[in-house]
Amino acid sequence: MKLYIKNMVCARCIMVVKSVFENMDINPISVELGEVELKHDIPENQKQELVKSLRSIGFDLISDKKSKTIDKIKTLIIDLVQNKNNDLKINLSNYLSQELRQDYNTLSNLFSEVENTTIEKYFINQKIEKVKELIMYDELSLSEIAYSLNYSTVSHLSNQFKKVTGFSPTFFRNIKTIKRKQIEDL
Known part of the structure; x- marks a missing residue:
């Protein structure tokens, strides 16, 4: 049986979801981004408890x-x-x-x-949030960031960044007070 779980986006999410299942004595065969495979179906009352536990930490079961x-x-x-x-x-x-x-x-x-x-706007927003993260870390130059995120040029990255945020990457680097959005809020 496969269960599909909303908002799983990283390795930590996998660990957290796996621990929820294990704490409920449900031992999954595998836990991957967005999916949990179980050996057997779980009873409806246990499924409701699972939904409650997952929702309390920002996840949810997907049914449709x-x-x-x-x-x-x-x-x-x-x-x-x-x-x-x-x-x-x-x-x-x-x-x-x-x-x-x-x-x-x-x-x-x-x-x-x-x-x-x-889909394209969602993809661009994800990339811009990653650019913000990398700018905040202050370890890479803009050209290294552009290369790592597959932008053709630094100016392409800068134009897209300004279009989405209203700021140039350099201005953003200087103020660093603009908070990044969480992935699930995009």
């Missing part, structure tokens, strides 16, 4: 197909930006189509309908 697809799109985009953006050798639409084995137009229309934004 649309929500599962949306969550998979978000998880793939977040993983791409956080872990392997520079490794992407094809464009985002082809990547999502291949990973989800669905036509990109179908995915795009569904995402826009449910999230009231496009």
